[in-house]
Amino acid sequence: QMKKLTGEQLAQLAPLSSESALTFIRYDPRCLPAFLERKQNYDTDMAREMAQIVEVAHLCKLILDCPEVAGVLLNALADAPYCECEELHPLPTKISFAPTTIFQRWRDLLNPARTCYPVYVPDHDWRFDVARFEAPEWHGQFTKRSLQPIRDVVFKRCRIPNIIDATFLSALSHSEEESSLVVFQNTTIRCLLDLIWWEGAIGVDLVQCLLSLWCLMLLTLDTFSSGYGEELATITWDFVTARALVDVLHEVVQLRGHMKIGQTLHYCTLGNVFDIIRCALPMVVLLQGKSRLVHILVVLVYWMRLLEVNASESMSCELLPIMHLVRGLLPASIVALVGFCSLTHAFYILVDSDCGLPADVFLDSFAMLITGDIPERAKSDRMRLCLTYISILAFTVFFLNIFIGVISENYNKQKQISDLVFQKNRARLCCTYMLRASVVPGRLCSKRCAGLIALLAMGLSLFLQYLVISGHGFPINMKLVFFACQATMLWCAYQNPSAPWLKLEAHYVWYAEALRLEAPSQLDRIQAQLEEILARGAPGDEATKVLRQRSDCNV
Secondary structure, eight states: OGGGSOHHHHHHHSOSSHHHHHHHHHHOGGGHHHHHHHHHHHOTTHHHHHHTTOOHHHHHHHHHHOHHHHHHHHHHHEEOOOBSOTTTSOOOSEEEOOOOSHHHHHHHHHSOOOOEEEEEESOSSBOOBTTTTBOOGGGHHHHSOOOSOEEEEEEEEEOSTTOOOHHHHHHHHHOOSGGGGGGGGOHHHHHHHHHHIIIIIHHHHHHHHHHHHHHHHHHHHHHHOOTTTHHHHHHHHHHHHHHHHHHHHHHHHHHHHHHHTTOGGGGOSHHHHHHHHHHHTTHHHHHHOOOHHHHHHHHHHHHHGGGOOOSOHHHHHHHHHHHTOHHHHHHHHHHHHHHHHHHHHHHHHHSOTTSOOHHHHHHHHHHHHHHOOOOGGGGGOHHHHHHHHHHHHIIIIIIHHHHHHHHHHHHHHHHHTHHHHHHHHHHHHHHHHHHHHTTSOOOSSOHHHHHHHHHHHHHHHHHHHHHHHTTOOOSSOHHHHHHHHHHHHHHHHTOOTTOGGGOSSOOEEEEEEEOOOOOOOHHHHHHHHHHHHHHHSOTTOHHHHHHHHHHHHHO
């Protein structure tokens, strides 16, 4: 029957029940926004009713099939929480967004000003124990802070329990289409990504960055410091190879996490294949010995890893448009490659058989077409000289300007969506963290104890490297020692017994969203003056009637 009506007709004729919404989710999600808008006009408690039938699996399906509808549904499921005691313990209308720790100050320094304050708690309502005259401890995050900046806020809570889930994050990060970015405009999704990132994934990312910088420093010292001899080269490649083994183990853990949620094939993406190649590249040294090609590739990989700035949203939003320019350059690159090959072929026909090999012709063509350098041999042949002028004009005027135009247009496009691309990249990192955290035990020790163990492992690695470089030999395999130290540091980053997503009870995403106080526009001021005139005028006055009619038309 659904095929006989349009989407708008279905949304207007469907019964205002949760079962109708579930039917739209399963069979025709594009009808859902109009249906929810119609239902909200008649049902003031729509979020509670919808939460009884909507599950995380339904949200995952919508994110993959119709991302814009998923955002609408999540907005419908987020409403103001019920306050148990409005007189003694009301919901705050103002909260402080000021940092209270060194870590929070560092976070605020590298990121834009926060507009939301999210928490992940087991409470469904804003509770208050009247008998004991006390509120849950987590309320203190909003009620016991008075440092500036203090902003007006509105509290909302997503009614779907346990939404922080690896399956949900996998759906967020799996789609590669640009249309899927619209879902990251949703406030609930941004808040849950912030929770996972700053309460868990950031630790793993910082350890990865530390190890990458460590490897790069050793490779740099090995390249430019010849006075340390063979000891520095040996300790460098032992440490880099150990890092490769740890990275490969990390990828195996991620694959195991995909298997646990029944999405093994979701691991088979181009990004993960690239990660495996990048991780396993230094292991070639372990199997076949050191070579110049592997050395160059490893150095390039570690330098490129410096661009993976995930902790700073401000810097990432500037780097991501540049890093995503390659896809937009593909058509222009194909046209330029065809032109380059055709002109190189033509120059090879004009060259004498004893003037050089094909490789020489290729180098001359590259230097001439790319840099505009006219070779000396072209001046002795008029046809070749004429072809040289035409080629240089074509490449410097036509192809070069095409590339500049394409790069500028693509950069502006990527810059406009850089915020959403950053959120999607963070969703991918959070999904990877949740998958790995589901395999790595995270309750073996406290975060403080894990930090001390990580510092000890780091200090041991530094001490052994210093001794070996100084000429003190050890009868042990340094690769295994470095592997154990690096694996310990990475394992410590997963230790977080207080992480709310590890709890067995149901948790809900709450957030306090700052209100944007905007100055009234000129149209708003004119409308206010008209309303004031209408309020002062007599009800039967003809001029008042005309003004009221025009005011209604403007509205």
